[in-house]
Amino acid sequence: MPSNKSVSDAPIIQFTDCRILREHKLQREDLWVRDGKILDPEKLFFDEQGYADCRLDCGGAIVAPGFIDVQINGGYGVDFSQPCEDVSAGVSLVAKKILEHGVTSFCPTLVTSPPAVYHQVLPQINVHNGGPDGAGVLGFHLEGPFISSEKRGAHPERFLRTFRSGGSDDLMETYGSLDNVAMVTLAPELPHSQSVVSTLRQKGVTVSLGHSVANLSQAEDAVRHGASFITHLFNAMLPFHHRDPGIVGLLTSDQIPAGRTVFYGMIADGIHTNPAALRIAHRAHPSGLVLVTDAITAMGLPPGRHTLGQQVVQIQGLHAYVAGTKTLSGSIATMDMCVRHFKQAADLVLLDDGLRVRTTYISGEEVWRAEL
Amino acid sequence: MRLVILDDYELASEWAAKYIRNRIVEFKPSADRYFTLGLPTGSTPYGCYQKLIEFHRSGDLSFKYVKTFNMDEYVGLPRVHPESYHSYMWNNFFKHIDIDPANAHILDGNAENLEAECNAYEQKIAAAGGIELFVGGIGPDGHIAFNEPGSSLVSRTRVKTLAKDTIVANARFFGNDLSKVPTMALTVGVGTVMDAKEVMILITGAHKAFALYKAIEEGVNHMWTVSAFQQHPHTIFVCDEDATLELRVKTVKYFKGLMHVHNRLVDPKMSLDDSYW
Numbered sequence: 161m162p163s164n165k166s167v168s169d170a171p172i173i174q175f176t177d178c179r180i181l182r183e184h185k186l187q188r189e190d191l192w193v194r195d196g197k198i199l200d201p202e203k204l205f206f207d208e209q210g211y212a213d214c215r216l217d218c219g220g221a222i223v224a225p226g227f228i229d230v231q232i233n234g235g236y237g238v239d240f241s242q243p244c245e246d247v248s249a250g251v252s253l254v255a256k257k258i259l260e261h262g263v264t265s266f267c268p269t270l271v272t273s274p275p276a277v278y279h280q281v282l283p284q285i286n287v288h289n290g291g292p293d294g295a296g297v298l299g300f301h302l303e304g305p306f307i308s309s310e311k312r313g314a315h316p317e318r319f320l321r322t323f324r325s326g327g328s329d330d331l332m333e334t335y336g337s338l339d340n341v342a343m344v345t346l347a348p349e350l351p352h353s354q355s356v357v358s359t360l361r362q363k364g365v366t367v368s369l370g371h372s373v374a375n376l377s378q379a380e381d382a383v384r385h386g387a388s389f390i391t392h393l394f395n396a397m398l399p400f401h402h403r404d405p406g407i408v409g410l411l412t413s414d415q416i417p418a419g420r421t422v423f424y425g426m427i428a429d430g431i432h433t434n435p436a437a438l439r440i441a442h443r444a445h446p447s448g449l450v451l452v453t454d455a456i457t458a459m460g461l462p463p464g465r466h467t468l469g470q471q472v473v474q475i476q477g478l479h480a481y482v483a484g485t486k487t488l489s490g491s492i493a494t495m496d497m498c499v500r501h502f503k504q505a506a507d508l509v510l511l512d513d514g515l516r517v518r519t520t521y522i523s524g525e526e527v528w529r530a531e532l
Numbered sequence: 533m534r535l536v537i538l539d540d541y542e543l544a545s546e547w548a549a550k551y552i553r554n555r556i557v558e559f560k561p562s563a564d565r566y567f568t569l570g571l572p573t574g575s576t577p578y579g580c581y582q583k584l585i586e587f588h589r590s591g592d593l594s595f596k597y598v599k600t601f602n603m604d605e606y607v608g609l610p611r612v613h614p615e616s617y618h619s620y621m622w623n624n625f626f627k628h629i630d631i632d633p634a635n636a637h638i639l640d641g642n643a644e645n646l647e648a649e650c651n652a653y654e655q656k657i658a659a660a661g662g663i664e665l666f667v668g669g670i671g672p673d674g675h676i677a678f679n680e681p682g683s684s685l686v687s688r689t690r691v692k693t694l695a696k697d698t699i700v701a702n703a704r705f706f707g708n709d710l711s712k713v714p715t716m717a718l719t720v721g722v723g724t725v726m727d728a729k730e731v732m733i734l735i736t737g738a739h740k741a742f743a744l745y746k747a748i749e750e751g752v753n754h755m756w757t758v759s760a761f762q763q764h765p766h767t768i769f770v771c772d773e774d775a776t777l778e779l780r781v782k783t784v785k786y787f788k789g790l791m792h793v794h795n796r797l798v799d800p801k802m803s804l805d806d807s808y809w
Contacts, residue, residue: 190627202622206611209633 170195171213172204178218181225191223226264226290227495230343231301231391231425231452233269235459239467240268243277247284255294257460261494265296267342269454272304272315273470279336286340299342302335303391306346306353307371311396314482314489315371316470323352328359341365345391347372348382361386368425369407371396376409383416390424392454393441394433395488411445425452428502429493431479438502451498456480456490533748533767535787536794537776541736544772545579548667548734550798551768552584553593555665555730561597566635568599568657570666570725572677573620576734577669585628595631599660601653602638603668603677603725606714607691609641615705616641639689639718650689650718657724666728670735673697674743674756678719681755687721722760730766733758738774745778 175191182189192199192212204210234240236257238250251268258266268285270278282300290296304312305321312320323330335341343366346353357367369382370391375398379387390397390407398406405412410422428438428451442449453459456473458466463475465483472483475492482489493501538544552569561567571577587593605617613619618638626636637656643649657663668676673695679687680695694702699713706712725731735744747758748769761767776784 201627202612202619205622205626205633205636206618211633 168195172199172210174201174212174215175218175223176215178221178223180223186222224262226295227262227451227499228298229258229263229266229453229455229495230298230389230450231269231303231454232258232266233271233455233490234457235455237457237461237466239457240281241270241273241277241470242467243273243280247281251285251297252294255290255297258295258495261496262499263295263495264290265298267298267301269301269303272307272312272319274319275334275336278302278334282335282337282340287342299340301343301345301368302341303345304371305334306330306344306350306356307396308347308349308373310373311347311371311398313371313396314471314473314487319470322350323356325352327352327356331356331359338363338365343368343389345370347374348387349374349378354381354385357382357385357387369397369410372407373398375404375406376413379407379410380413380415383410383413383420383422388420388422389450390422392432392452393424393426394437395427408441411441411448421448423448423450425450425454427452427454427491427493428498429453429478429491430501431493432488432491435501451495451502453493453495453498454490455492455494459492459494461492533762533769534790534794535748535783536768536770537784537788537791538770538772540772541579544734544736544770545577546583547794547798548577548580548732548770549583549587551732551770552580552665552667553587554798554800556593556595556598559664563597566597566599566660568601568660568663568665570663570668570720570728571600571602571621571625572667572669572734573602573604573617574669576736576740577667578624580667580734581625585625588629595629598631599635600631600637601657601660601663601720604717604719605639605641607641607646607716607718609714611640611642641714641718646691646718650691653689653718653720654724657727663725663728665730665732666725667732667734668725670733670740670743670747670758671698672701672739672743674746674758676722676725676733676758676760678717679722679757681757683722683754683757685752685754685757685760686723686726688723689718689720692717692719722757726760726764730768731761731764732768732770733761735769735771735775737772738777740771740775741777741779744769744771744775749779749783 172192172194178191179186180189180191190201192201192204235254238254240250270281285297287299288297304315305319306323307315307320309317309320321330321334344360345368346356348369349372360367366389367387368389368391369379369387390410393408397408400406400408411424416422424441426433426438426441426449458473458475458480465472465474473489474481474483478492480489480492481487536547538547556567559567584593588595602617602621609616611618621638639653640649670676673681675681678692678694680692680698693716699710699715702713703710743756746756748762750759752759752762
């Protein structure tokens with residue numbers, strides 16, 4: 161039965177026989193979409209007197225919002241931090257492939273690199289919506305170079321930087337332009353970081369704390385200035401200590417300004433964090449948890465040696481190390497693997513009970529389907 | 533009247549739903565001739581709605597050519613409030629069936645001019661050719677819809693202030709906070725329901741037993757407005773054992789003895805060839 165088209169000519173799609181995540185529970189409800197937006201069917205019924213133009217039987221699957229990956233360094237042989245002729249081809253390849261994992265939007269992540277790389281890469285990719293060709297790009301996530309030397313992890317030491325007097329001057333000198341940037345990870349203990357945090361916030365860029373040896377008060381100060389995210393909690397920061405919880409303490413800090421939430425990324429690949437630590441973080445601050453893959457070039461590729469930014473890494477099984485060391489260097493888990501591992505917990509993903517992705521939709525249009 | 537007594541709530545709901553199904557199917561509604569159905573809300577008809585949805589899902593019943601008119605709606609409660617009768621009907625019935633939204637009529641308790649809204653509703657019913665079957669319930673104070681004790685037995689659709697009994701009974705839907713329960717409602721009148729070709733009243737539970745007794749074993753009285761249907765040519769009361777607890781044994785035995793006749797009314801065969809009986 162078609163809609164009466166009193167509000168819009170766009171067809172109304174009704175996803176039936178599915179379970180949707182609503183009010184933090186899986187409920188058996190139909191999902192209605194028009195023009196890439198989710199509709200309130202009750203409003204549709206009484207206000208517009210409309211109903212579905214076409215029905216899609218989901219066969220009992222779970223309909224989940226499309227996954228958003230805010231920390232992904234590359235995959236399938238593509239390394240976003242490796243400057244090359246055609247950056248957009250690499251981003252497009254990854255964007256297309258990650259549809260299979262249910263990811264419908266992502267932030268291509270650049271690790272610490274020399275200014276030349278940022279100047280070359282950043283202008284080549286614009287923020288854009290997803291579609292049949294691939295997941296949407298929300299903007300770059302610039303992880304570094306304003307990070308702590310001690311907690312640099314796999315980032316190359318020679319390209320680390322500090323803020324000299326103005327702070328913002330260093331930003332523009334290093335990155336060139338912030339137009340296509342969605343998020344910046346920095347270490348708040350670096351002198352003059354406060355004004356940088358405020359500046360980034362004003363420009364609409366999310367500031368994330370990470371790769372840092374900050375104590376809790378330095379972290380809280382950064383949050384007061386506008387920081388709202390923590391990069392891969394527990395990794396590349398001081399461990400939680402009961403007399404100085406460090407950045408981890410932000411999860412339960414009472415110094416967070418009213419109305420604001422501190423979100424924290426976690427790599428739930430079973431390697432970067434012990435599941436017990438994952439649970440502690442979740443129980444302390446469930447509404448702030450964000451799953452990220454922090455996937456690197458090798459994601460989707462067979463074991464061996466690959467490049468990550470200016471470094472070389474070694475893949476062994478599901479582990480990725482800086483070649484010749486035991487320092488973890490990003491993960492090769494896919495987003496749906498992370499979701500399964502975490503086990504709880506217009507852009508939609510159809511999952512079966514094992515949380516395996518069956519079909520991916522962007523704006524109500526099917527963009528990927530699993531072979532059965 | 534027919535007094536149809538089933539053992540429990542589930543069986544009573546099923547009987548009522550089958551009866552509605554049969555009436556619609558026999559009527560053979562079409563684009564030129566819609567079946568008009570009057571509908572109630574509340575916990576009593578919930579089981580009946582569930583059964584009707586089941587019949588629809590199994591392909592036995594379509595609401596494509598059915599027009600519905602609900603009995604009532606609270607005044608001043610936002611339509612999206614989970615306790616509004618719009619929400620009740622959407623969640624418990626409309627969203628599961630194939631009714632055309634334009635044919636689902638419910639009074640608008642947030643209308644600018646409530647009196648005009650009520651008059652317009654009466655006109656809509658008339659324009660639809662009157663109600664074939666009006667399904668209703670009974671309040672513990674014997675009211676039909678929101679026609680509280682003292683309502684005229686020839687009343688039409690209008691605004692009513694709710695009686696204390698009704699507000700107390702409804703408090704459970706508003707977190708047991710009496711101050712949150714709406715105090716006024718728009719309701720079809722007793723006369724409006726009497727105009728229907730057939731009336732079916734669902735009554736289940738021991739707490740309704742006294743009201744049922746007053747409605748059918750005592751006289752017609754505006755203090756127990758359901759009693760008005762003693763003067764309707766085609767009334768069916770569908771109830772469970774518990775609802776009959778205040779009736780005379782003689783009444784109950786008589787009507788239970790007629791169950792073999794009553795059950796023919798819900799027999800699927802009836803829908804195929806009504807000349808059989």
